[in-house]
Amino acid sequence: MHYCWELVLLPVPTVMAGLFQRALRLRTALRCLYDYSTLSRSTATLSPVDFHRPFLTCSSEQVLASTRKLHAGAEGSKVSPSAAPERLPFCRVTEEDLAFFRKILPGRTIVDPDLVEPSNVDWLKSVRGSSEVLLRPQTTEEVSQILSYCNSRNLAVNPQGGNTGLVGGSVPVYDEIILSTSLMNKILNFDSISGVLTCQAGCVLENLSFYLEERDYIMPLDLGAKGSCQIGGNVATNAGGLRLLRYGSLHGTVLGLELVLADGQVLDCLSTLRKDNTGYDLKQLFIGSEGTLGVITAVSILCPRKPKSVNVVFLGCETFEQLLKTFQLCKGMLGEILSAFEFLDSECMRLLNTHLKLPNPISDCPFYIVIETSGSDPTHDAQKLHNFLEDAMTSSLVSDGTVATEEAKIKALWSLRERVTEALTHDGFTYKYDISLPVERIYQLVTDMRKHLGNQAKSVVGYGHVGDGNLHLNVTSPSKDPALLAAIEPFVYEWTASCRGSISAEHGLGLKKRNYIYYSKQSQAVALMGNIKAMLDPKGILNPYKTLPDNLKQ
Amino acid sequence: KCPRVSPVVTLCYCFVSPQIRVKPDNTGVVTDGVKHSMNPFCEIAVEEAVKLKEKKLIKEVVAVSCGPQQSQETIRTALAMGADRGIHVDVSGKDYENLGPLQVSKILAALAKQEDAQLILLGKQAIDDDCNQTGQMTAALLDWPQGTFASEVSLEGDKINLVREIDGGLEHIKINTPAVITADLRLNTPRYATLPNIMKAKKKKIATVKPADLGVDLTSRLEVLKVEEPPQREAGMKVETVEDLVVKLKEAGRV
Numbered sequence: 130m131h132y133c134w135e136l137v138l139l140p141v142p143t144v145m146a147g148l149f150q151r152a153l154r155l156r157t158a159l160r161c162l163y164d165y166s167t168l169s170r171s172t173a174t175l176s177p178v179d180f181h182r183p184f185l186t187c188s189s190e191q192v193l194a195s196t197r198k199l200h201a202g203a204e205g206s207k208v209s210p211s212a213a214p215e216r217l218p219f220c221r222v223t224e225e226d227l228a229f230f231r232k233i234l235p236g237r238t239i240v241d242p243d244l245v246e247p248s249n250v251d252w253l254k255s256v257r258g259s260s261e262v263l264l265r266p267q268t269t270e271e272v273s274q275i276l277s278y279c280n281s282r283n284l285a286v287n288p289q290g291g292n293t294g295l296v297g298g299s300v301p302v303y304d305e306i307i308l309s310t311s312l313m314n315k316i317l318n319f320d321s322i323s324g325v326l327t328c329q330a331g332c333v334l335e336n337l338s339f340y341l342e343e344r345d346y347i348m349p350l351d352l353g354a355k356g357s358c359q360i361g362g363n364v365a366t367n368a369g370g371l372r373l374l375r376y377g378s379l380h381g382t383v384l385g386l387e388l389v390l391a392d393g394q395v396l397d398c399l400s401t402l403r404k405d406n407t408g409y410d411l412k413q414l415f416i417g418s419e420g421t422l423g424v425i426t427a428v429s430i431l432c433p434r435k436p437k438s439v440n441v442v443f444l445g446c447e448t449f450e451q452l453l454k455t456f457q458l459c460k461g462m463l464g465e466i467l468s469a470f471e472f473l474d475s476e477c478m479r480l481l482n483t484h485l486k487l488p489n490p491i492s493d494c495p496f497y498i499v500i501e502t503s504g505s506d507p508t509h510d511a512q513k514l515h516n517f518l519e520d521a522m523t524s525s526l527v528s529d530g531t532v533a534t535e536e537a538k539i540k541a542l543w544s545l546r547e548r549v550t551e552a553l554t555h556d557g558f559t560y561k562y563d564i565s566l567p568v569e570r571i572y573q574l575v576t577d578m579r580k581h582l583g584n585q586a587k588s589v590v591g592y593g594h595v596g597d598g599n600l601h602l603n604v605t606s607p608s609k610d611p612a613l614l615a616a617i618e619p620f621v622y623e624w625t626a627s628c629r630g631s632i633s634a635e636h637g638l639g640l641k642k643r644n645y646i647y648y649s650k651q652s653q654a655v656a657l658m659g660n661i662k663a664m665l666d667p668k669g670i671l672n673p674y675k676t677l678p679d680n681l682k683q
Numbered sequence: 684k685c686p687r688v689s690p691v692v693t694l695c696y697c698f699v700s701p702q703i704r705v706k707p708d709n710t711g712v713v714t715d716g717v718k719h720s721m722n723p724f725c726e727i728a729v730e731e732a733v734k735l736k737e738k739k740l741i742k743e744v745v746a747v748s749c750g751p752q753q754s755q756e757t758i759r760t761a762l763a764m765g766a767d768r769g770i771h772v773d774v775s776g777k778d779y780e781n782l783g784p785l786q787v788s789k790i791l792a793a794l795a796k797q798e799d800a801q802l803i804l805l806g807k808q809a810i811d812d813d814c815n816q817t818g819q820m821t822a823a824l825l826d827w828p829q830g831t832f833a834s835e836v837s838l839e840g841d842k843i844n845l846v847r848e849i850d851g852g853l854e855h856i857k858i859n860t861p862a863v864i865t866a867d868l869r870l871n872t873p874r875y876a877t878l879p880n881i882m883k884a885k886k887k888k889i890a891t892v893k894p895a896d897l898g899v900d901l902t903s904r905l906e907v908l909k910v911e912e913p914p915q916r917e918a919g920m921k922v923e924t925v926e927d928l929v930v931k932l933k934e935a936g937r938v
Contacts, residue, residue: 522882
C-alpha cells in the first residue's frame with residue numbers, strides 16, 4: 130500500500146508560521162481545484178505523489194473561498210465535473226468528539242495517521258481524502274450510536290467496506306469520519322433448506338463463498354475484487370459481476386437489510402422471506418444508494434446451490450457480429466445452464482501476454498469469449514456443450530476454442546478474463562469507463578473511440594459482460610494526460626447517451642461520475658432522488674459529495 | 684532417420700477434488716460423485732509424447748487408461764491433445780477399488796508386449812494415491828531401463844538422454860530403448876485441447892480390452908485395514924515470556 134508521509138507541524142516561530150500558512154493556503158486551493166485547464170475539463174485525480182496532506186486540517190472556510198476565487202480568477206477556467214466541490218460546512222472533529230468515540234469504541238477509534246491513511250486512498254490510487262479519524266464498530270448498536278452522535282454534531286461520515294470501488298465513492302473527500310465495517314464480519318445464520326444467508330455487512334465476499342461452498346451453496350454474485358470487497362459495500366453499490374447473467378442482480382437476491390439511518394435510527398428490514406408484499410419495499414431504495422441514504426449493517430441474501438458440473442469454454446471469433454450470433458446460439462442451446470458470457474478483444478489478450486505472461490490457449494483471434502455453464506448433471510451438460518460447440522464450429526461462428534472441466538484449468542481460463550484489469554494497470558495510467566449499451570452496439574463504441582483518439586492513446590481496449598450488455602472500455606496512456614482525457618470525455622458520455630445507455634453500468638457514480646448522471650437520467654428523476662435524500666438525511670452527513678450531482682440544491 | 688519408436692502413454696484417471704471425505708466405515712474415501720479427470724502428471728506425459736511425434740521422432744502415440752467406463756473421457760482428452768488411438772482397459776467395481784500400481788503395471792507390461800511398444804510414458808505419480816510406483820514396476824516387469832522424474836527428454840538414435848529431478852539436483856542419464864519414462868512437473872506445459880482437435884478426436888478409435896484378455900490377474904496383495912482422517916489441527920497457544928514457553932514445553936513433555 131502506498132504511504133505518503135505527512136508533514137508534521139511542530140510549533141514554529143511566527144515568521145515560519147506565516148510562510149507555512151501561505152503554503153497551506155496554496156495547497157488547499159490546489160486541493161480544492163485539482164487539475165484544470167482553460168480549454169476543457171480534465172479528470173480530477175490526485176496522484177499520491179503530488180499532494181502532501183498537512184497533518185493539521187485546512188484553515189478557515191474564508192481562506193478556502195478566497196484562494197479558490199484567486200485561482201479561478203487567474204485562469205478564468207471551468208472546474209472539471211469530476212473534481213470535488215467545495216467543502217460543505219460540516220463541523221470538524223474535536224477532542225471532545227474523540228473522547229466520545231473512544232468511550233463507545235475503546236481501542237477501535239483510530240487517529241494514527243499511518244493507520245488511517247490506507248482508508249483515505251482508493252484502490253486505483255486516484256483519489257485521496259484527508260480524514261483523521263477511522264472508526265471500527267463491531268455491532269449495529271455501535272453504528273447507531275456513532276451516527277446519532279455525528280448527526281447531532283453535524284459531522285460528516287464516510288461509510289467504508291472493502292474500499293475496492295472504482296469511482297472514488299469509498300474514500301473521504303475532505304475530513305469525513307471513516308466508518309469502517311471491517312470488524313462487522315460475523316455470519317449470523319444460514320438456512321440450508323432455503324439457502325438464505327444472514328450476515329453482518331463487513332463479511333468479505335470470498336469468505337462467504339468459502340463458507341457456503343462447504344455447505345453446497347454459492348454466493349449469487351462473483352467479482353474480481355472478491356478477496357477484499359465486503360457484502361455491505363456490494364449491496365450499497367448494487368454490484369454486478371460475473372454471475373449476474375444467471376442469478377440476477379442484488380435487487381432480486383437480497384431478501385432483507387438491516388440499516389442505520391442518518392439520525393442513528395436502526396431500520397430492521399432483515400427479513401428472510403422470499404415473498405413479502407406488505408407495503409413499500411424499502412430495502413430496494415438502499416440497494417445501490419452508495420452509502421448516501423443509510424449505513425447497511427446486516428444483509429440476508431438468497432444463495433443458489435453449488436453446481437455439480439461447471440464447464441468453461443474459451444472461444445475465438447473473427448468478428449463481433451459472429452460473437453453476437455454465438456451468443457444467440459449459446460442462449461438457445463445452453464440457456465438453462467449458462468452462468469457467464471464474457472468477452473475480451475485482441476488488445477486485451479496482447480496486454481495479458483505482455484504484462485502478465487499469460488499465454489493464449491488458442492490461436493490469435495480478434496475477439497475472445499469466455500462461457501461458463503453450471504448445472505446439476507455433468508453428463509447432460511457435457512452433451513449440451515458438445516452439441517453447441519459442434520454447431521458453433523461447423524457454422525464457422527467460432528474459429529477456435531478450448532474447453533475446461535476441472536478446477537485448475539477452469540481457473541486458468543477465467544484468469545484470462547479476470548486479470549485484464551490488472552494487466553491494464555501495468556500498461557500505464559488507465560481511464561476506465563463502465564457502460565451499458567444495447568448489445569449490438571457494444572463494440573461500436575470501442576471502434577469509434579479508437580478512431581477518435583488516434584495516436585493520442587497508448588491502448589484502447591474493450592471487454593466485459595457482453596451477456597448483460599455491459600462494456601468495460603479502458604484507455605491507457607504512459608502517464609496522466611489531460612489532453613487525452615479531454616478527447617475521451619464528454620465524447621464517451623455523449624455517445625452513450627445517444628443510445629440511451631448508462632454511463633455507469635455497475636460501478637456506480639461515487640465521486641467521479643456524480644455530475645454525469647444527467648446523461649442517463651432525466652432531471653425530474655434526479656430531483657426526486659434529491660428529495661428522498663433530503664428526507665432521509667436532512668443534514669446530508671452520509672457520504673457527502675457522492676452519487677447525486679452538485680447542482681442539486683437540498 | 685527417425686527411430687520407429689511407438690510409445691504407449693498411460694493415463695491415470697484419478698480424482699481431483701479439493702474436499703476428500705473418509706467413508707463412514709473407514710474402508711476408504713468417498714469417490715462417488717467426486718470429480719475424476721486426467722492425472723496432471725499424466726497430462727504432461729501425453730504432451731511429451733505428442734511433442735515427440737510432432738518432431739517426427741516417434742511414429743504413433745497410443746493412450747491407455749485402466750478403469751471404469753468414465754475413464755474413456757480421459758482417453759478422449761489425450762486424443763484431443765494429439766494421441767492417435769486409445770486403449771481402454773475395462774476395470775470396474777471391486778476390481779477397480781483394489782486396482783493398485785502392481786496390477787496396472789502388469790497390465791501395461793502385457794499391453795507393451797502386445798503393441799510392440801518401444802517407449803512407455805507415464806506421470807510420475809497419481810495425485811490421489813501418490814504411490815509413485817507404476818512406472819518403476821512396469822520397467823521391472825519388462826526388464827526395461829527406466830528414466831523417472833524426467834524434466835527433459837531427448838532421443839538420440841536408439842538411446843534416450845534424460846534429465847532427472849532428484850533431491851540433490853539434476854541427474855543426466857542415457858538409457859537404451861525400449862524404456863519406461865515417468866514425467867515430472869517441469870517436463871513441459873501441456874497444451875489446451877482446442878476445439879478442432881476435440882472434434883477430430885471423436886473419430887479416433889478407442890479399443891476396449893479386459894484384464895483377463897491380457898492374461899493379467901488383478902488380485903491384490905494388499906489389504907486395507909483402516910482409512911482415517913488426519914487428527915484435527917489444534918489451535919496454537921500464545922505465551923508472554925520465554926519462561927512461560929519453557930514451562931509449557933515441559934508440560935507437554937517436549938523438553
